[in-house]
Amino acid sequence: MNLLPVNSKSFAYERLPGFDSRKVSPLASFPTFSKYRWRSPGPGGDRLRVPRLSPLRILILTVTFVLLIGLLGTGGYKHRQRLKNKLPGQAKLPWDDFARLNGFYNGIGTLVPSAEFTPEQQYTNGTTVEKRELKKASTYPALDPIVYSPYKEYESYEYLADHYPVEKCYLDEAEKIAPPEIYAYPGLPQNMTSPFMGSYKELDINDGVCFERFGRFGPYGYGYPKEDGGVGLAGKSEKGGSDKIWVDQKKIDWRGVDWGDAQERCFEKNRKRFERNATKENEPRKKLVPRQAYILRSYSGYKYDEHQILTLRAMINELSLRTGGEYDVHFLVHVRDNSIPIWTDKEIYRKTLEENVPEEFWGISTLWSEKLMELYYPEPFPDNIANPSGQRVHGVYRSGHFALQWFAQHHPEYDFYWNWEMDMRYSGHYYEFHTQVSKWAKDQPRKGMWERNNQYYIPEYHGTWSEFAQRVEEQTILDGDIPVWGPAKMDNSDAMLKHPAHTTPPHSYKLDKHSWGVGEEADLITFNPIFDPTRSTWVFRDDVNGYKHSPPRRAAIVTVSRLSKRLLDTMHAETYKMRHSMFPEMIAPSIALHHGLKAVFAPHPIYFDRVWPLDFMQKTFNRPKKPNDSPFGGGEHNLLGSSFYYNAGFSGALWRRWWGYRENNEGGTKEEVGGTGRMCLRATLFHPIKKERGPTE
Template sequence: MSSRFNLNPRKMFIRTRFNYEKLPGADSQSSSPLPLFTSKSWSKSYRNHTWANRLQRPRMSFARLVMLVVTAVLLVSMLGTGIYRKHRWNAQQRKGEDRKLYHWEHYPRLRGLFNGVRTLVPYADWVSEQNYVKYSQSPNPEDNIKPKWPPMSKEHKEPPLDPVPFNPYPDYTSVEYLKTHAPVETCYLDAEDKLDLPDIYAYPGIPQNQTAPFFGSYEELGINEKVCFDRFGRFGPYGYSYSRDQGGFDLAAKSEKAGADKIWSWEKKIDYRHVNWGKAQKRCYEKNKARFQKNDTTASENTQPAKKKVPRHAYILRTWTGYKYSDYQILTIRAMINELALKSGGEYDVHFLLHVKDDSIPIWSSEEVYQKTIQDNLPEEFWGMATLWSEQQMRMYYPEPFPNNVYNHAKAPVHSVYRSAHFAMQWFAQARPEYDFYWNWEMDLRLTGHYYEFNTKIGDWARRQPRKGLWERSSRYYIPELHGSWKNFTEMVEEEMYNSDEKPVWGPPQFENTGMLPSPPEVKHSRTYLADQYEWGVGEDADLITFNPIFDPAKTNWVFRDDVSGYDLELPEPPRRCAIITVSRLSKRLLDLMHRETYLMKHHMFPEMWPPSVAFHHGLKAVYAPHAVYFDHNWPLEAIDGTFNHPPKPTDSVFGWGEHNQLGNSFYYNAGFSSELWRRWLGGKEFDQGGPAEEEAGTGRLCLRPTLFHPIKHENLAD
């Protein structure tokens, strides 16, 4: 079966096994991997006869003759180089196509995610692609299902449903809310309080036979699974579709857009050239700071009960000098600020934690240099939101030595951002201690859904989780179609634990060491594991939320599992936990412990291991949030569970040599399907499929349910 995603060298440059790095050749700042000179460009040059006409002149100076010879040599060299490179390119292509396919590439392709808005149906009528394939091919006639398709015609290309404003916020004006919370003051984009905050729009349905996610559950997290977002409703209010002279980006000129203009019946177009997001955030917080100040909880009979303190979040974008911001990236950041910070009444602050790569720039000596560095490396609308840091600063803040390293596979200094990305987060939490939680967010993440709904629902879900079996559940992918309800999944994991030789995690682990910081007293359990009825931890905020499972690296051959420093080498390595991709939500309590472990104890681990391991050592609450992850092949349920949750041997772990299994999904460090699906959603063509013409002739533009994508290395859309 032909494949859009066949992993040949022309289409994707992904290294597996030990090369735990970003996708080679897929960097958003990189140029095309095609050779600079090819036989095609040579033939175009050859058809230009200007230089040939000069040879027909009766006289030619010696200098001109030399120049001609040099030019000819250069052109012949270019031709030879082009031919060689094209030959090598074709050889690589043949090698990629002739390679042995991974086992999962033999499964049928899933294409339902590419069904467009013209196939929208109410959620009650939706049949997932997997179920349609499963039951339509059943030999039992009673199992066959016929999906209800909306009427479509060549003349009528508008979606059968209209978009509606999407509002996931509490009713801040309700009597119920005001009984327990301080009032929320409305925020605006301008200082005069005249420029209203934009809404985003969703379709109240799903494209028929759209693929269901294999991992995660919208229902379990409390995220609305009955709507989908197209690019116009999601990004239109932030300037996606209207012209630049109106303050937008005019990115929809060639786009399929039937019915997209309906959002302007309710929404006003905003001229974003005059918006200062940093000042807007500060004004919003000042209006609402009473919501976040701690109150005196004592109350007499004649006084009103104290209002609940609303936790504050720092949403930290990890960027660096030289990073180039595409228009799509700017749309994404506008969405974050509006949806997280402004429309929530100041619950979040969005920050840029900007890594200054050149240690020679005197950012700490001159306010002028500091501000110029920001202005040179951020779009103007975000200038008031940046905090600079450098590796040289971290060397002074956390001075060496960090002794007794077990194995530094990266062969990099301990203070390099590659090995210690967490240093800057720890420092930021000490410099800005006013927040309860800190989100470590990478620049190559994208979300089709609403940021406030996604982040808040995940935090609420984590708070509801009991501690019993939590580390064990968080080490596995949740597959609802196989595992059933979350309660059933919980019981299944507990049964697996009873049938194994492992002891369940119950408070801080005991292990040999030469000195540890004391753990917070509140992490001590009050009853035994068996006596607890899934009560301990319910209602407790999670100290760590990750977006991939939290696994034991000692049981895998993950390449950086032994990058551990500061512990006695004569004793066994300390127990560790790890979550691939550093994206996470961290509590102030966890970051304070990480900070003290670093500067007091000289303890250090690779960035993906450090926060989970510190949380593990000190008995903090850590969870993996089972968000929706989509696949591009129709894995059998037993096969996907066996591969991802129960590999037959450690070397098969999907967090190590088996990470090729992650290539065809929408969220992992090396996921290839994520970029394809995201750019198709934006209207681009990928692997000769999709794009404006295909959307126009087919079922229209894509409409996806809330999905977190990683990595998105560029947004250069092909027509």
């Protein structure tokens, strides 16, 4: 079926592993949307080799061809019937008839300055898209790439007046190899699609530039051969204008780089920026900078593709070395074989590490296992309300947060901990994204915070962020809901820990002028809405341990987040003192709710593959009529065509097209060369990416 033509109505994406919602989805106990499984051809699946023909072969080929046509015809008919009847007993889903958006694929041959840019959505009328032929002279970009550096703050007078200067770090001990710069184009492909949800403007992320694969990952080894220290990958790629990134940027031989040593040397050079006792007696006392751990959740047996190696190098370079050690990147590696005693024998630990992690990352990796967590957080965990997965409380599926809490207790030197998954990708600059998200979260007031967290921000529908916030507060009153204000009210018969300091409101909700919380660092930052699971059909909403009565709670699908030391310390104490635990996507938001900690959902830009009417999008994602319609329950299918969700099929498809690979018999080298060149996207957070390589032709 992958060989059949794909039209705009039956456009399909990759088949995600284990898509049966009833078995593994953390979202719903409703009939599986198996007919919506996104599919894509495997590597090399569309390449044909012409055999040497003989009379016998001609006869065999003729018979085979006739049979194949019959099978394809029958299969095509059945496939079309399935598309008409996606779910047994249910009507066709509304978004299935929405017109497909194609502006994502406009290449660098259509680049224009951002002032001249018009998004594709301006040529839509309801659910249709006006077909436009873009003018193209060649695949060669009309603009030149520029060094993209969001670190200018470090050199400003204001920063240096209050902070110690950033000492430059290097990849090697001899300090001969400087961390590379990355490149962006100072414009956008004309009529490129714009995001429906989230806002570059609100987060103060540059939306007037775009990133293509050579400028983004060339400095990390993309595009030059392994024998020169690169990773190759660009042999058949469209390359117009890519040579310009090498005018000032030297190609680095990445063989032999030890990221553990590089990060440690960088921190030592900049220690006084973070530790008060690291300054000399006669030095002036300046502001200290928070340190952050950036934790990548990997596991034994994980396959590290060259594409991911490039992403990992970008993370470490942009977050750690280029910031003078503000971040330390760590791999937290789950050893899935519980019989391996990694905590008792250094040689076993070393051997297990080296067999499961690429050498350049050995020095930044930490191993853990479920058996180790059983020793650290021993049973019992009583009074379980429900266990729909049927798995043990110490299984990673139900307690992946245990390892994060354990890590934080062994690394108390950090102020914040980013919990990041291996199937996340970002097309923009990592430092810009994480810095701006953190600043935005710090500026958010607490009034209306939990109510805003529950909804997606749709700028074209809601207007400005302040208008959105006001609308949410008004809706809360009209709905008769009591807004969250300070620590949640708990059942008196449940023993509770004492709340951390400064979590009690200084005055009433009514008297607050949106001032409480402004300038306060967020204890939790999520990248999907923080919703009330009791108002949804999310299957794990009652997976709660240790409480005599069902407590109030919140959840955010996908555990990717930033957590403060205060929050992780509180979660740790709740676990070992109170034997309180919940499903991983529910525990951090719920503990923040119980103790009055500051939690925010960051409105990062999210793209959709189709034209969604804005009023329908608002009703679908923010105002569902009943719990089963919630996008975090029976309505989860609505996010299949998005760039960010736990099961988004469009995310992987768009990412592979950006790399120049064919997807659903579209894209690839021939189309890029014969069309408008390679893709150039704005900074976008992608999830999930289950594979990155595809056929190029």
